[in-house]
Amino acid sequence: MALTQARTMPGTLELLPPDQIAFQRMLDTVRFNFERFGFLPIETPVMEFTDVLLTKQGGETERQVYFVQSTGALEKSAEGLPELALRFDLTVPLARYVAEHEHDLNFPFRRYQIQRVYRGERAQRGRFREFYQCDIDVIGKDQLSIRYDAEIPAVIYSVFRDLAIGPFTIWLNNRKLMRGFLEGHGIADVKQQAAILREIDKLDKRSQAAVTDTLAGEEFNIPNHVLADIIGLIILESRREEGSALTYLDTIEQSYMKKLPGDPSLMKEGIEELREVLILMRAFRVPETHYAIKMSIARGLDYYTGTVYETTLNEHPQIGSICSGGRYDNLASNYTRSKLPGVGISIGATRLFWQLREAKLLHAAASTVQVLVAQMDETLLPACLEIAAQLRNAGIATEVVMEAGKLGKQFKYADRAGIRFVAVLGPDEVAKGTVTVKDMRKQDQVEMSRADLASTLRAQLAQEAPA
Amino acid sequence: MALTQARTMPGTLELLPPDQIAFQRMLDTVRFNFERFGFLPIETPVMEFTDVLLTKQGGETERQVYFVQSTGALEKSAEGLPELALRFDLTVPLARYVAEHEHDLNFPFRRYQIQRVYRGERAQRGRFREFYQCDIDVIGKDQLSIRYDAEIPAVIYSVFRDLAIGPFTIWLNNRKLMRGFLEGHGIADVKQQAAILREIDKLDKRSQAAVTDTLAGEEFNIPNHVLADIIGLIILESRREEGSALTYLDTIEQSYMKKLPGDPSLMKEGIEELREVLILMRAFRVPETHYAIKMSIARGLDYYTGTVYETTLNEHPQIGSICSGGRYDNLASNYTRSKLPGVGISIGATRLFWQLREAKLLHAAASTVQVLVAQMDETLLPACLEIAAQLRNAGIATEVVMEAGKLGKQFKYADRAGIRFVAVLGPDEVAKGTVTVKDMRKQDQVEMSRADLASTLRAQLAQEAPA
Numbered sequence: 001m002a003l004t005q006a007r008t009m010p011g012t013l014e015l016l017p018p019d020q021i022a023f024q025r026m027l028d029t030v031r032f033n034f035e036r037f038g039f040l041p042i043e044t045p046v047m048e049f050t051d052v053l054l055t056k057q058g059g060e061t062e063r064q065v066y067f068v069q070s071t072g073a074l075e076k077s078a079e080g081l082p083e084l085a086l087r088f089d090l091t092v093p094l095a096r097y098v099a100e101h102e103h104d105l106n107f108p109f110r111r112y113q114i115q116r117v118y119r120g121e122r123a124q125r126g127r128f129r130e131f132y133q134c135d136i137d138v139i140g141k142d143q144l145s146i147r148y149d150a151e152i153p154a155v156i157y158s159v160f161r162d163l164a165i166g167p168f169t170i171w172l173n174n175r176k177l178m179r180g181f182l183e184g185h186g187i188a189d190v191k192q193q194a195a196i197l198r199e200i201d202k203l204d205k206r207s208q209a210a211v212t213d214t215l216a217g218e219e220f221n222i223p224n225h226v227l228a229d230i231i232g233l234i235i236l237e238s239r240r241e242e243g244s245a246l247t248y249l250d251t252i253e254q255s256y257m258k259k260l261p262g263d264p265s266l267m268k269e270g271i272e273e274l275r276e277v278l279i280l281m282r283a284f285r286v287p288e289t290h291y292a293i294k295m296s297i298a299r300g301l302d303y304y305t306g307t308v309y310e311t312t313l314n315e316h317p318q319i320g321s322i323c324s325g326g327r328y329d330n331l332a333s334n335y336t337r338s339k340l341p342g343v344g345i346s347i348g349a350t351r352l353f354w355q356l357r358e359a360k361l362l363h364a365a366a367s368t369v370q371v372l373v374a375q376m377d378e379t380l381l382p383a384c385l386e387i388a389a390q391l392r393n394a395g396i397a398t399e400v401v402m403e404a405g406k407l408g409k410q411f412k413y414a415d416r417a418g419i420r421f422v423a424v425l426g427p428d429e430v431a432k433g434t435v436t437v438k439d440m441r442k443q444d445q446v447e448m449s450r451a452d453l454a455s456t457l458r459a460q461l462a463q464e465a466p467a
Numbered sequence: 468m469a470l471t472q473a474r475t476m477p478g479t480l481e482l483l484p485p486d487q488i489a490f491q492r493m494l495d496t497v498r499f500n501f502e503r504f505g506f507l508p509i510e511t512p513v514m515e516f517t518d519v520l521l522t523k524q525g526g527e528t529e530r531q532v533y534f535v536q537s538t539g540a541l542e543k544s545a546e547g548l549p550e551l552a553l554r555f556d557l558t559v560p561l562a563r564y565v566a567e568h569e570h571d572l573n574f575p576f577r578r579y580q581i582q583r584v585y586r587g588e589r590a591q592r593g594r595f596r597e598f599y600q601c602d603i604d605v606i607g608k609d610q611l612s613i614r615y616d617a618e619i620p621a622v623i624y625s626v627f628r629d630l631a632i633g634p635f636t637i638w639l640n641n642r643k644l645m646r647g648f649l650e651g652h653g654i655a656d657v658k659q660q661a662a663i664l665r666e667i668d669k670l671d672k673r674s675q676a677a678v679t680d681t682l683a684g685e686e687f688n689i690p691n692h693v694l695a696d697i698i699g700l701i702i703l704e705s706r707r708e709e710g711s712a713l714t715y716l717d718t719i720e721q722s723y724m725k726k727l728p729g730d731p732s733l734m735k736e737g738i739e740e741l742r743e744v745l746i747l748m749r750a751f752r753v754p755e756t757h758y759a760i761k762m763s764i765a766r767g768l769d770y771y772t773g774t775v776y777e778t779t780l781n782e783h784p785q786i787g788s789i790c791s792g793g794r795y796d797n798l799a800s801n802y803t804r805s806k807l808p809g810v811g812i813s814i815g816a817t818r819l820f821w822q823l824r825e826a827k828l829l830h831a832a833a834s835t836v837q838v839l840v841a842q843m844d845e846t847l848l849p850a851c852l853e854i855a856a857q858l859r860n861a862g863i864a865t866e867v868v869m870e871a872g873k874l875g876k877q878f879k880y881a882d883r884a885g886i887r888f889v890a891v892l893g894p895d896e897v898a899k900g901t902v903t904v905k906d907m908r909k910q911d912q913v914e915m916s917r918a919d920l921a922s923t924l925r926a927q928l929a930q931e932a933p934a
Contacts, residue, residue: 017572041484045597
């Protein structure tokens with residue numbers, strides 16, 4: 001019989017067990033922290049009705065959407081598109097979820113969601129067509145206190161501290177501040193404001209000169225003295241030290257807001273929001289070594305209306321933002337007349353994992369298996385199984401070698417697989433009621449009574465477990 | 468602006484947070500037990516290439532497949548089907564995974580996989596188009612010891628004991644035993660054997676009379692005395708008590724195998740395999756109150772070649788099997804010439820959850836949020852946030868009420884949401900350095916020092932946490 005070649009679609013990240021374990025630990029850490037801050041889990045179906053999913057998007061997004069159809073139902077919807085499509089983010093499904101279940105939810109609704117999303121990207125190294133997003137959002141009804149904007153960086157700090165992937169910085173800004181600054185300079189058209197902010201947001205990826213050139217171009221038509229003021233503002237970022245962010249904010253108020261030729265009120269509102277967020281972040285105990293304000297952070301999306309966040313690894317700026325988000329005025333205006341303001345962030349876990357692995361920042365994860373029960377002699381299998389049952393009842397993940405073989409080979413297997421302990425039972429041990437345990441990390445070997453086995457190993461494993 | 472109606476595709480189970488928490492706990496329990504037995508995690512992409520996915524299937528399965536296409540790539544494959552399709556189980560992706568990564572895996576390869584699968588079922592109450600499967604398999608290279616067949620029921624026992632959804636029974640049989648029985652009666656055609664086993668498998672759902680009538684029909688052409696012997700065998704099931712399964716197996720050997728007119732060797736092989744499994748299950752400490760042999764369990768799929776399993780809830784037989792599987796000779800013959808025998812099971816978690824909820828067997832889950840920090844007065848917010856930071860650092864999931872309001876309302880919110888503790892800070896408490904904690908379950912209220920808060924609550928929460 002001819003074989004079919006076993007292969008996966010490009011743009012997916014399928015992992016071997018050791019990497020899958022490391023990835024799963026990353027997701028578990030994220031989830032633990034989301035729950036620790038009182039966010040509730042939801043999951044949504046991977047498919048949405050096409051008309052629900054593509055309500056507001058179009059163009060680029062639509063070309064990237066994966067459509068779904070069952071063989072039995074090939075008919076297309078009125079617009080000629082298939083009836084179902086895969087979600088491309090977790091924000092549209094959240095909006096649909098909140099609108100659909102509005103009367104069954106408590107507001108502010110604090111949800112987390114860790115699921116895969118799908119984008120028909122061109123196949124390219126480091127670009128994924130299937131990837132995990134880890135999102136949190138707080139959704140208010142009619143209004144939502146600015147205080148939640150200060151809670152979000154506390155969650156970000158807690159997540160990345162626990163992920164232990166090196167020093168990081170949470171960058172903050174406020175879109176009202178930026179739009180207000182442009183308004184005070186006479187740029188009142190909201191679309192033009194948005195276009196300028198999209199250019200400003202590229203400052204990190206391009207260069208100051210390149211952004212200046214673009215903004216000086218005909219398309220934007222910005223007077224020279226205004227352009228100089230814009231560039232002066234957007235290159236500002238506070239230092240990551242006690243009090244710096246608030247001091248910088250005062251400077252911005254004095255040197256930029258107060259000198260605006262036009263109406264400064266929107267910029268003032270933005271500054272005051274950002275100030276309140278910065279002050280509250282202290283009460284949330286986010287250390288200022290880990291955050292700063294940065295005037296070029298604007299987020300590409302017009303969807304955001306107030307506070308915006310990005311997060312970068314200090315020693316790996318080339319990775320770009322690993323956690324981004326912000327405040328928005330209205331989550332679900334396509335589905336409900338209720339006003340649902342919110343604030344949230346998203347971590348692209350698949351891309352982050354891939355980049356950490358590329359940068360060799362991933363430590364080889366220990367196996368999920370904690371003890372391997374070796375087997376020297378087939379007649380001892382029942383004793384081995386008893387030991388295993390005892391360990392498993394104590395919550396210790398245990399694998400049993402089912403067929404007797406050379407002990408050296410079994411040690412080697414445990415070592416390669418990252419299994420910490422090997423329990424060995426020979427006829428001597430069985431007679432004495434003991435077990436010999438080899439610690440593969442410390443490379444030492446201890447004989448202990450069966451009665452002590454589970455508690456001893458549990459104590460040693462607990463020493464290294466994450467909090 | 469016209470609104471789009473927020474709605475989800477029928478045949479999906481989207482949950483509100485309290486149910487999602489209960490469902491997540493179910494999946495966590497399953498995963499914990501899979502890991503405890505030394506199974507390693509893998510995940511595969513939701514989409515497979517159509518030619519890889521549909522290698523051997525056809526007919527019914529094909530009509531139920533969801534095909535996927537991105538707008539940019541509408542071209543179809545040679546056979547006229549779209550290039551990609553959603554997985555309909557976790558077995559085909561496992562076969563593809565093992566064949567693709569064969570040289571990077573250790574054998575026996577013990578993997579678990581907890582992901583959603585997709586089937587274009589007709590919309591119907593209790594039928595799902597998107598549902599979770601929780602699978603474990605042990606895959607050998609060239610050969611795999613029968614001992615692994617005895618380990619599987621130990622995992623099943625451990626999972627359903629911990630899920631605490633009432634008494635259950637693991638039913639065992641062996642397809643060699645059944646096929647050998649038919650062979651010994653002169654029914655040598657493998658296809659006819661398979662067809663008869665499919666009918667036998669329906670005994671629980673139909674009736675003894677209905678199955679007898681079907682097997683007596685022209686299609687099967689079974690002589691009357693053989694039919695009587697078949698019916699006599701398939702109604703046998705052992706009692707769930709010490710030694711019963713092995714005694715029944717002896718009876719089957721004496722009363723059925725030894726009286727076969729033809730060659731009993733295949734039936735003998737099946738009996739010996741089942742006997743070895745039953746003996747080893749004792750060493751795995753599976754209590755015989757929780758398993759039995761049952762001769763009508765044959766599994767519909769010809770894929771299984773030896774031991775087969777089903778699991779039912781004693782008090783809810785109408786739910787049917789909640790965990791099924793068995794031994795197979797060759798996992799991935801479509802993708803590789805390597806012989807890969809294995810044994811595994813699958814739990815359909817979404818359907819199980821839905822049915823438990825329908826049968827009112829689900830206990831209302833406590834919230835993932837463990838403490839709500841109430842707020843009486845806006846000036847005390849920083850103190851509230853400090854308490855929250857302290858609790859979160861101790862790993863306690865904590866939500867803070869961000870806007871001061873009536874305490875009664877805040878208690879009510881905690882009660883409805885299933886949050887166990889409410890921490891209250893008034894000006895008195897702040898002055899004294901204390902917190903008042905209300906236990907919503909016990910309905911008592913204790914004032915304690917801030918220094919003791921985290922450790923006291925942690926101890927109380929730990930008392931009720933699962934092992």
